Each structure stands twice: as structure tokens, then as C-alpha cells.
Amino acid sequence: MNRAQLTFAAAVLSLVPAALPAGDRFEGRDLDNGARLYAQTCAVCHGADLEGQADWRSPGPGGVLPAPPHDETGHTWHHDTQLLLDYTQMGGQAALAARGVTGVTSGMPAFGEVLSTEDILDVLAFIRSTWPAEAQQVQAQRTHGVAIE
Numbered sequence: 493m494n495r496a497q498l499t500f501a502a503a504v505l506s507l508v509p510a511a512l513p514a515g516d517r518f519e520g521r522d523l524d525n526g527a528r529l530y531a532q533t534c535a536v537c538h539g540a541d542l543e544g545q546a547d548w549r550s551p552g553p554g555g556v557l558p559a560p561p562h563d564e565t566g567h568t569w570h571h572d573t574q575l576l577l578d579y580t581q582m583g584g585q586a587a588l589a590a591r592g593v594t595g596v597t598s599g600m601p602a603f604g605e606v607l608s609t610e611d612i613l614d615v616l617a618f619i620r621s622t623w624p625a626e627a628q629q630v631q632a633q634r635t636h637g638v639a640i641e
Contacts, residue, residue: 516632517573518617526618529611533603538562542622556599562619569627572635573616580604580612 531540537559538544544561551557560566568576578587584598603612620628 516636517577517613518620521617522614523618523621525611526614526616526621529607529615530618533607534562534615537599542566542619551597555597557597559599562622564623564627568619569623569631570634571631573631574635576616577609577612580607580616581609 530538530542539559539561542562544563544566545558548558548560548566560568562568571579575587575591578590579600581587581602581604582590583602584600586602587600588594588596588598607615620631623631
């Protein structure tokens with residue numbers, strides 16, 4: 493390739509990151525449905541205001557970690573969308589085991605037989621919608637591998 497072709501290729505590739513987030517699985521989700529389902533199925537453990545359980549970083553009896561907050565004070569936004577989806581569908585223990593993570597006991601039950609994938613994505617999109625823009629951007633970047641403008 494000559495210099496002009498390399499410059500053109502670099503210019504085209506610079507557009508790719510902006511196009512990748514269009515495949516964001518949270519885009520166009522039903523946030524009202526997500527909020528309703530969160531209140532019905534998640535709030536009992538994770539709190540009505542996404543605040544989580546007390547001392548969520550310290551294992552309780554049996555080594556099980558309490559439910560973490562899903563607001564910006566927790567770590568949900570640190571994870572990519574597929575992990576959040578797997579964790580919710582399969583339950584924490586199965587999702588961790590599928591990734592080879594051992595030595596952690598999760599109390600997160602599986603909701604894959606209770607909620608559809610679409611409903612779970614609505615819940616996750618609702619949760620993400622409550623985070624500050626920076627946390628949303630970090631989560632999207634972990635999902636897509638690119639910064640979201």
C-alpha cells in the first residue's frame with residue numbers, strides 16, 4: 493500500500509468505533525418494562541433504589557456474598573453486557589463456572605426460566621439508564637471494546 497492508500501484506510505478505520513455501538517443490546521429497550529420487572533424480581537435482594545444489601549463486599553454465612561448494589565456505587569457497570577446477561581440467565585455460580593472462576597460463592601439465582609432474554613435485557617438497560625454517563629460509557633466500552641462518544 494502506498495501512503496495515500498494507508499491514509500485512506502486509517503480514515504475509514506477511524507469511523508469503525510463510532511459504528512460498533514449501534515449493535516448495543518441495550519439500545520431501544522423498554523425501560524418501563526425493565527423498571528417494572530426489576531421491582532418485581534430484583535428489588536427484594538438488590539434494593540428498590542438499586543442500593544444492594546449491607547456489607548455487600550463481605551461474605552456472609554456460608555461464604556455467600558450479599559447482593560451488590562446496581563447503582564453506580566456497585567460494580568455492575570464494570571462488567572460487559574454478555575456477562576451481565578449470563579449472570580442473570582444462568583445464575584451467578586453457573587456463569588462464574590462457565591468462565592473458569594472458582595473460589596467465589598454467588599447467591600445470585602438463575603432467572604433464565606422466569607424471564608425471557610428480552611425481559612432481562614430490559615431490566616439491564618433500566619439499571620444502566622440510572623448510572624452517570626461516565627459509568628455507562630465504561631460499561632459500553634467493556635462490551636464493545638471502544639469508547640462511546
